[in-house]
Amino acid sequence: MDPYTPAVELAAAIRRKEVSPVEVADCYLGRMDELDPGLNAFCHRADDDVRKAAEAAADAVVRAVSPDDLPPFLGVPLPVKDLLDVAGWPTTYGSAGAGKAPATDSDPVVRRFVDAGFVPLGKTTTSEFGAVPFTENEFLGISRNPWDPDRTPGGSSSGAGVAVAAGMAPLAHAEDGGGSIRIPASCTGLVGLKPTRGLVASGIVLVEGLATAGVMTRTVADTAAALDVLVRHDPGAWWSPPTPRASLAAAMGADAPKGLRVGVLTDPPVDGITVDPACRAAVDATLRTLESAGHHIVDTPLPLPPADELVTAFTAIWNIAAAGVELADPDRVEPHNRALRAAAQATDSWTYAESVLKTQRLSRRIVEGFLAGFDLLVTPTMACLPPRVGAWRAGTDANPLAALLNSYPMGVFTSVFNVTGQPAISLPVHHDEATGLPVGVQLVAAPWREDLLLQVSRTLELAHGWADRRPPVG
Numbered sequence: 324m325d326p327y328t329p330a331v332e333l334a335a336a337i338r339r340k341e342v343s344p345v346e347v348a349d350c351y352l353g354r355m356d357e358l359d360p361g362l363n364a365f366c367h368r369a370d371d372d373v374r375k376a377a378e379a380a381a382d383a384v385v386r387a388v389s390p391d392d393l394p395p396f397l398g399v400p401l402p403v404k405d406l407l408d409v410a411g412w413p414t415t416y417g418s419a420g421a422g423k424a425p426a427t428d429s430d431p432v433v434r435r436f437v438d439a440g441f442v443p444l445g446k447t448t449t450s451e452f453g454a455v456p457f458t459e460n461e462f463l464g465i466s467r468n469p470w471d472p473d474r475t476p477g478g479s480s481s482g483a484g485v486a487v488a489a490g491m492a493p494l495a496h497a498e499d500g501g502g503s504i505r506i507p508a509s510c511t512g513l514v515g516l517k518p519t520r521g522l523v524a525s526g527i528v529l530v531e532g533l534a535t536a537g538v539m540t541r542t543v544a545d546t547a548a549a550l551d552v553l554v555r556h557d558p559g560a561w562w563s564p565p566t567p568r569a570s571l572a573a574a575m576g577a578d579a580p581k582g583l584r585v586g587v588l589t590d591p592p593v594d595g596i597t598v599d600p601a602c603r604a605a606v607d608a609t610l611r612t613l614e615s616a617g618h619h620i621v622d623t624p625l626p627l628p629p630a631d632e633l634v635t636a637f638t639a640i641w642n643i644a645a646a647g648v649e650l651a652d653p654d655r656v657e658p659h660n661r662a663l664r665a666a667a668q669a670t671d672s673w674t675y676a677e678s679v680l681k682t683q684r685l686s687r688r689i690v691e692g693f694l695a696g697f698d699l700l701v702t703p704t705m706a707c708l709p710p711r712v713g714a715w716r717a718g719t720d721a722n723p724l725a726a727l728l729n730s731y732p733m734g735v736f737t738s739v740f741n742v743t744g745q746p747a748i749s750l751p752v753h754h755d756e757a758t759g760l761p762v763g764v765q766l767v768a769a770p771w772r773e774d775l776l777l778q779v780s781r782t783l784e785l786a787h788g789w790a791d792r793r794p795p796v797g
Contacts, residue, residue, distance in 0.1 A: 344398025394440030447482025477510035500534030502737025509763025520744030626692030639678035
């Protein structure tokens, strides 16, 4: 079988008994054996568990009276980022300092995947606590980009992007608190959607709702169908809207919208950052396609607040990203995360609460301006091409927090929409001719308009044909 078969098509082939879940599992486990030693996408493998689950799925296919009685993704492998609990597997948060005891229960997001028939395919690498957009640390080593192993695959969902781009998984769970789905999607040539805040309920609300779960895929249809699995009302969640009546996958079959107001943001919200010409070229290519599809490019500016206001408020919240993680050995935490922890502990509760309120006010200002000016916003996903491995280290000996400052060009366009909570997707519309690297463009819609975002993304997918592109290891 072709390991690059989209998940929706793979699930259909399993239901038609054209391929067995056991054969599917063996295909991807074999790809992992072959490719992962050089790319480092997986930090935990449990091959016996995978094969046992695949055998159970194969039995379910045989016993089913009708294919319609089966879960939508029965037998399709899906790796889980190592920030969520999977019962019986350790959750290390990418940290040498975290405990290694197996989880006693699975996070609700993982349970929804399993209920839909997915077979958990191990745990994927992440930067420690998901704090930076690359995985290069003492505990997990270096995760490398399948398009160029000397480059980062982005992060913090590093392993998820590597696994899907290299054909070691048909799709992967990922999480995004400042761009951690969209950044690796751009770096590795994938589709990565960050849902609206609160749409996907996890076990707890992380970093004041900046973070949310999602998937990384090669096709827009896979993203839509996987989100249908995740978007379920959870009465035990802090925030959880009712389950939508309309399927996102069904929305993909509707006529594409016409005449949308499309705004453009190509100047970074933070001063002193230069946008690579290849990233601007991705925006230009997107705008040409949208104009030819009957949409209107408008010059209304997005009402962004002064950069220092937004960064200061965001940082106070970001400092607590590791809160709640039980540490077995705090001295083995990476220096930049020790510095973030110290900064958080030095912030009094009154100041922290004011930062949260400030973030909410700034978010309202941006969203209200967005709604008045656009139906859709186009930005580069990143201001740079995937950096070379180790590039983040400049200045970290003197200041550990330089690791985050050096990452600003990767997350400067994505993190704004974690603050606003709007749905945002990275699409691999462009390839840089000089380096051969994929370049993503970010589309942003109004809150709860994943349907619109996916419909427009499908238009771009048909025009740019990225699903057939494969990195050299493919």
